Amino acid sequence: MLNVSCTQTELYEAVQTVSHGVSGRSTQPVQNNIYLESTADQLRLVATDLEFISLEAVINASVVDQGAVTVPARLLTDVVGSVGASEISLRANDNSMLTVEAGRSSFLIRGMSAADFEMLPPMEDALEFELTQRDLHSILSQIVFATSRDETRPILTGALFNISPGGLEVVATDTYRLALRRMTAEIPIDEPTSAIISERALNEILRILEPESEEPVRVSLTDSQVSCVVGNVTVGSRLIEGQFPNYEKVLPDSSDRRVTVDREGLTDSLRRMLIVAREDANRIVLRGSDGELTITADSQDVGHAEEQIPATLEGEEPEIAFNARYLLDALQAITQEQVVLELSQPLAPGTLKPLDSDDYLYVIMPMQIM
């Protein structure tokens, strides 16, 4: 029977992390629980919706006896979070009751048998490679927001990972905009492969990554599953099956109007314009002339907003309408100081990218000017 003790801090962090894996909507009550297992010298915690999310954390523990039990995620989180003592001991009995003792507090939690708890199948013959936390964070933060929320098109609710020996190309689109990020990396494969990973899993990974950390993330990939090991946490997910749309043909190959602007200047301006534009489907109009980019927002119900920011204009003077939110999503994900908007006709796609970089490409479809 499970019988361990560990630090409250470590346990609480682990419980909080894995409890995101509980869907709360599972038809099997046991899947709404967190699985606790004591191994030789560790405590393992797992929660999964058996589809998009499997979260597993391993923490150091002094193990008295090995065993497993499941307890309601919310209850365990509240109990562990509430106790003041630095050491917590967990002890399960034959009836799946878990005793939690910390200092002079003691809880008896009604759990369920660990035997009924299901997990994602183990991954066999997986492709494995490593990225730094910083790199993976950079990739994900620039594309995840462009995935679709429309669950009737499941393919688009994930991001496409094209993996080749020389690196990664990651694409996400909700059909209104498309984000593409490339990164060179050494990946031990001979033939390129690809996978569509759900937005839910990617957001979980993003949540636990440290943006500036050089520590490695170990990625494992099979035909049907993916997992990422970040420190003591493993995020697993089933892949989304199907054919990602052919996105290459929608990448604009030419533009006759280029606008280079300060990223923060444009971001701040768009936020102000959005006060008016949000009443009108977030629509803003960009017009370029005389070294300035004029941004306007009009709403029948609210009024008008207008602002000029300095810009370097090349080619014809552009005029185009966009959903300001879509622009802001990308502007917030770009880190470079200067960005370039490449435009052509008012109803043709525009491209936003960092100046002097081809790593990131953001294709945004216009709204009609009228």
Added chain:
Amino acid sequence: MGSIQILSEQMANRIAAGEVVERPASVVKELVENSLDAGASRVEVTLEAGGRRLIRVVDDGCGMDAEDAALSVQRFATSKIAHPDDLARIETMGFRGEALPSIASVSQMRITTRPHDAVEGTMLTIEGGEITEARTTGCPPGTTIEVANLFFNTPARRKFLRTTATERGHCTDWIGWLALARPDVAMKVAHDGTVLLACPGRGDLRNTVAEIYGSNVARQMLPVEMDTGAVRITGLVSRPELTRSSRKHQVFIVNGRYVRSMALGHALAEAYGILLPSGKHPLCVLHVEAPPELVDPNVHPTKIEVRFSNQAEMHNLTQQAVEEALERAGIRPQRPTRPKMAPDAAGRWEGPDAATQMRARRLRVNPFADAVDDRDVGVEVHGEEPVVDAVFRDAGSRAEGLEFVTEDRLEALGQLAATYIVCRAGEDLLVVDQHRAAERVIADRLAGQRGQVRRQMLVLPITLELTDAERAVVEQYREQLDQLGFQIEPFGGADFIVRSVPASLTGGAVEDALRAIVEDLAESGTSEGPEASEKLLATVACHAAIKAGQALTDREVHELIEALNASPTPAVCPHGDPIIVTIPRGDLDRKFRR
């Protein structure tokens, strides 16, 4: 020798009779309309054997001299039109000049007529269309036409006649409609010696309604009165409690002519909105007076269908007129979406004015609307005060019928059964249907952007593979879909490609919604005019809206309720169904015996 011959006039008349004269009722209609056109103040109709054996129409109209009488039974002889331009300004009921000759060609007819200023009258006897006798006679001023043995020479047609009771019923229906069209004319109908109907002709529509539908019905009718200068809409509509399961008792009179009009019927239904139980139809007698140029009655030989050159505007005016009538009676109209949908004279789509919004805002629907107390139905009206007022005064405390809640904003408390959103407004508990609320919000957004479309172009255009019926739907609705923001183009074969979608729908399952919209439209068939726009909007809203059974996050719940708060018409979904059920605090107090 060719076998094609010009038809004899007699044959032509008999063939025309097939169009105009279907049954005794058609004869009655044509003859009485002639009487009315002749300026009669009194028309008496005598029927025998359901009109098969005899139809006699006696009027005190202007009468005809001998020459006119003889001409009247010739085809296309009419005193009412002299010049093609006159067709555009028809103000009389008959005008085609084919009724009398047609009737004459299939019956044994006798016309006895005398102008008021003539000393003696004329009597014509016509047999199968041929004048067999013409002589002068002494008779009262006016015209009497007797039609005996209808279809005596066309046995095939005679066979199609139904029972005496049925034919009689059709005759009295028509006379009733004509009487409602002209309450100033005294009309009397006798059948086989029994007087069936006797309208006094004092010009009081309510009296006429009482004579035809009974005094109980007449008491429950509310007056309609609207005058825009160009268009005047008057008459009576029933209180919502008074309904029938068919639309037969919806009488529309356009410029004095009884007509059938989809547009007007729809306008009526829209005005009542959710006040009516489903499958129930109000009664009405509505007189629409519009400049003749706007009305085209020459759609069908029997002139029963009418078209307006400004169908949408007439629809809206009629709806508004009825809504106002219901409002004056204290029954709030339910569909102020209409002003939002209606283009003004310049063809622009305007939002409802502030007053309309305020009116709509106040409306909440009571959960016990179906359980209207029997005591309230059929209460006698004393004096001028409508019964409805009394019903509403009590509604607050008894929670029956419709009820006005304060204008408090809804505050979401949470989702219930993944289908409803429980809210608080003031001290009342409100339950919101999440699907209908979302429909309302989407319809508002879409209607709000009409004329100023917000299209979001697509990175990856949607390809639609369609069945033949669906293709037809897309073709027909393409322009209207385009106005909403769906830019759809043929893409070879059965495929269409969608290049843009309404910007306000980009948060949802828009492709799925579009497919469902097309399927839905293909399934339910297409319509035209303002109905089509309305239907399309409701369909789009329905399929783009979140569904019942869909779990929402707290944030989604709050956003939906906030958007509903902002809606000018938060109470009714685009299909006309209630969105909100109110459980007044008073009800809770009573249930807890407080």
